[in-house]
Amino acid sequence: MTTERSAELERYAERLLERARRHGATDAEVSVESRLSALTRFADSEIHQSVTEDTVRVNLRYVQGRRYGMAATGRLDDAALDTLVERAAANAAGTAETDDWPGLPEPGPIPDVTGAYAxxxxxxxPELRAGIVREVIAAADAAGVGAYGSYATGTVTTAVLNSRGVRAVQTRSDAWLVTVHMSPDGGTGYAETCAVDVADVDGAALGREAAGKARAADNAVVLNPGECPVVLEEYAVADLLAKLGRCGFNARAVQEGQSFAAPGVRVAGDLVTVWDDGTDPAGLPSAFDHEGVGKERVSLIDRGRCVGLVHDTGTAARAGIRSTGHALPAPNPVGPLPTNMFMAPGRLSREELVGRLDRGLLVTRFYYTNPVDPKRAVVTGVTRDGVFLVEHGEIVAPVRDLRFSQSYLDVLRRVSAIGRDRRTVRGWFGGVSVLGDITVPAVLVDGFRFSG
Structure with missing residues (x-):
């Protein structure tokens, strides 16, 4: 079925390109994305919804000299083809010439990615998803807490073709389970995982993790604001990288003077090494970006120093290099983003990280985080679903959630130890709808400032 769908989308894109040429386009790019997604939701330890959605989105970039226009549709019939071309052409005619228009990308190597589809x-x-959800609920029942969340499975087939000869087609799959457990006494616990293969999703383990956190968080105490050492679990670290990826390692932000990143600048402690690699099967692999350019492994932070950025065709042309394969769907006001991020692990277990705290906090995750000063990577947000006071290496009490406005760069600069185990979670990139992932360990940070 996936091979047939890929071939169908490629044929459709070819027909649309031909129509654009006949209409008068000097160049054209077609991106077709077909999504088959299914979702099982549960609340108060009961499954209450199972839905399936089959959607398609077609983007046409119509180029006329140094002008280009975009149009999109969710239909694949011939009438929609003609209407799409006319709309994109009209949009191109109504725009000013782009002085630094780099042109559409030329064909280039696309990595042979294995393990992107299961x-x-x-x-x-629905029965398979319900079985996994029941494992989550069983863990909640055993702990006397309520389970809430969702389990989504799906496939995405993407075809990107352009008039320069780019031909890129791939099918990917992902399974994503997220749950929040709530105790009658006010504690909440969070757990999340994602994988290419549903066989790698362990509902029982995820349920036990969330249930244990919820029970441990009962009757939380109020802690005065201030600065203290923290152990940030993987969910919190993933938020750090997602925000830094968007604000800093995005080449457009650098070129517009809105980023902290520059070659050789220290942005983290010596233990921190971060990269982006869409071909690594440990995450959710992807062979190419939304311009049909093959993804490259890009080193972002090497032992604390900034060493690289991700590029799309536009930012790469301005820098005099080739795109690294990180374009988002056009029109794209954000710029290129690292959407398959990894952080190098350390040597310590979670217990050993916590054991190094004389007095500090264990933080499960951050919530509702937003950049308020992108150039300094200052982010405001709140802790969520499990904050614990640690004294002499032992957890002694749950703590009510705390607000913060903190430079995420300062956090990375103060990383003094890193966990050996890593977790892969879905990446959130500020409202950008892309299938991305972040694979990170927990970290020990010597100081994190909370505001209340």
């Missing part, structure tokens, strides 16, 4: 995920049934 048939079991693509064929997952």
């Amino acid at each position: 048939a079991a995920t693509g064929e997952a049934t």
Whole structure:
């Protein structure tokens, strides 16, 4: 089925390109994305919804000299083809010439990515998802807490073709389970995982993790604001990298003078090494970006120093280099983003990280985080679903959630130890709808300032 769908989308894109040429386009780019997604939701330890959605989105970039226009549709019939071309052409005619228009990308190497699709995920049934959810609920029941959340499975087939000869087609799959457990006494616990293959999603383990946090968070105490050492679990670290990826390692932000990143600048402690790699099967692999350019592994931070940025065709042309394969769907006001981020692990277990705290906090995750000073990477937000006071290396009490306005760069600069185990979670990139992931360990930070 995936091969047939890929071939169908490629044929459709070819027909649309031909129509654009006949209409008068000097160049054209077609991106077609077909999504088959299914979702099982649960609340108060009961499954209450199971839905399936089959959607398609077609983007046409119509180029006329140094002008270009975009149009999109959710239909694949011939009438929609003609209307799409006319709309994109009209949009191009109504725009000013772009002085630094780099042109559409030329064909280039696309990595041979394995492990991006699992048939079991693509064929997952409501009964399969319900079985995993029941494991989550069983763990909640055993702990006397309520389970809430969702389990989504799906496939995405993407075809990107342009008039310069780019031909890129791929099918990917992902399974994403997230749950929040709530105790009658006020504690909440969070757990999340994502994988290419549904076989790698362990509902029972995730349920036990969330239930244990919820029970441990009962009857939380109020802690005065201030600065203290913290152990940030993987969910919190993933938020750090997502925000820094958007604000800093995005080449457009650098070129517009809105980023902290520059070659050789120290942005983290010596232990911190971060990169982006869409071909690594440990995450959710992807062979190419939304311009059909093959993804490259890009080193972002090497032992604390900034060493690289991610590029799309536009930012790469301005820098005099080739795109690294990090374009988002056009029109794109954000710029290129690292959407398959990894942080190098350390050597310590979670217990050993916590054991190094004389007096500090263990933080599960951050919530509702937003950059308020992108150039300094200052982010405001709140802790969520499990904050614990640690004294002499032992957890002694749950703590009510705390607000913060903190430079995420300062946080990384004060990393003094890193966990050996890593977790892969879905990446959130500020409202950008892309299938991304972040694979990170927990970290020990010598100081984190909370405001209340």
